Amino acid sequence: MTIKNKVVVITGASSGIGEATAKLLADKGAKIVLGARREERLKELADEIKSNGGQVVYHVTDVVKPEDSKQLVHLAKDTFGSVDAIFLNAGIMPNSSLSELKTDEWNSMVDVNIKGVLNGIAAVLPTFTSQKSGHIITTSSVAGLKAYPGGAVYGATKWAVRDLMEVLRIESAQEGTNIRTATIYPAAINTELLETITDTNMAEGMTAMYEQYGITPDRVANVVAFALDQPEDTNINEFTIGPTSQPW
Numbered sequence: 001m002t003i004k005n006k007v008v009v010i011t012g013a014s015s016g017i018g019e020a021t022a023k024l025l026a027d028k029g030a031k032i033v034l035g036a037r038r039e040e041r042l043k044e045l046a047d048e049i050k051s052n053g054g055q056v057v058y059h060v061t062d063v064v065k066p067e068d069s070k071q072l073v074h075l076a077k078d079t080f081g082s083v084d085a086i087f088l089n090a091g092i093m094p095n096s097s098l099s100e101l102k103t104d105e106w107n108s109m110v111d112v113n114i115k116g117v118l119n120g121i122a123a124v125l126p127t128f129t130s131q132k133s134g135h136i137i138t139t140s141s142v143a144g145l146k147a148y149p150g151g152a153v154y155g156a157t158k159w160a161v162r163d164l165m166e167v168l169r170i171e172s173a174q175e176g177t178n179i180r181t182a183t184i185y186p187a188a189i190n191t192e193l194l195e196t197i198t199d200t201n202m203a204e205g206m207t208a209m210y211e212q213y214g215i216t217p218d219r220v221a222n223v224v225a226f227a228l229d230q231p232e233d234t235n236i237n238e239f240t241i242g243p244t245s246q247p248w
């Protein structure tokens with residue numbers, strides 16, 4: 001099955017990369033299930049997709065809560081009869097130097113960026129295992145590949161996603177469950193992500209960098225679509241994507 005008619009659950013769908021991906025996949029005929037915390041944004045996006053002829057539902061979802069992720073997957077099955085893919089994309093990036101000791105933000109990043117992904121995997125894995133098919137796609141980051149000052153905890157969470165996705169891929173192949181995985185590593189993409197930074201100097205520095213280099217989130221959506229569109233026997237494991245002009 002190509003993208004058309006696939007049932008795709010997307011977390012972090014209310015803005016940025018998730019929103020762009022929802023629009024693109026809906027245009028290509030996928031049935032979309034949107035999850036995020038901001039209901040108004042989800043409703044607006046769902047209305048836009050429907051007005052363009054797409055099929056979409058949404059559920060207010062905090063990925064930190066395992067039950068919310070389960071309900072999101074249930075909604076997909078109840079509405080469309082199945083779930084074929086999940087894009088675990090919700091994330092936050094309140095970068096700061098470790099010496100600032102913003103420990104609440106460290107914990108929030110671990111909760112959203114790691115536990116949120118694990119909750120999504122746990123919500124969908126029983127279905128994918130029993131149907132012996134399914135596609136799990138995550139948004140890691142170039143911060144999951146390269147260390148940089150201010151990004152210690154954010155990078156650690158994205159590094160963790162890389163590891164658990166690769167192990168998921170290996171275990172699925174060993175267990176013969178035919179589950180595909182794709183981990184995407186974006187560099188500077190212009191979204192609302194920098195709004196999660198509370199350290200003023202860090203926010204200014206990163207904003208300047210994004211203003212210089214950033215590209216639009218539909219570029220990442222194209223990668224998600226590419227991964228989804230491969231034949232069932234083909235797995236796009238990892239994909240790094242960023243601005244041509246960005247040096248790192």
Ligand code: NDP
Pocket residue numbers: 011012013014015016017018035036037038039041061062063064089090091092093112139140141142185186187188189190191192193194217
């Ligand atoms: P945005 O801030 O635009 O989007 C983040 C999304 O995550 C929003 O939809 C937000 O929705 C959602 N979200 C945050 N916390 C939660 C939560 N607890 N439960 C459910 N949803 C949540 O940024 P991006 O589109 O850039 O971010 C998407 C992913 O891409 C993130 O994982 C980010 O780390 C990653 N990334 C982004 C890069 C970039 O340069 N932009 C580079 C590399 C990786 P809501 O607030 O409504 O819940």
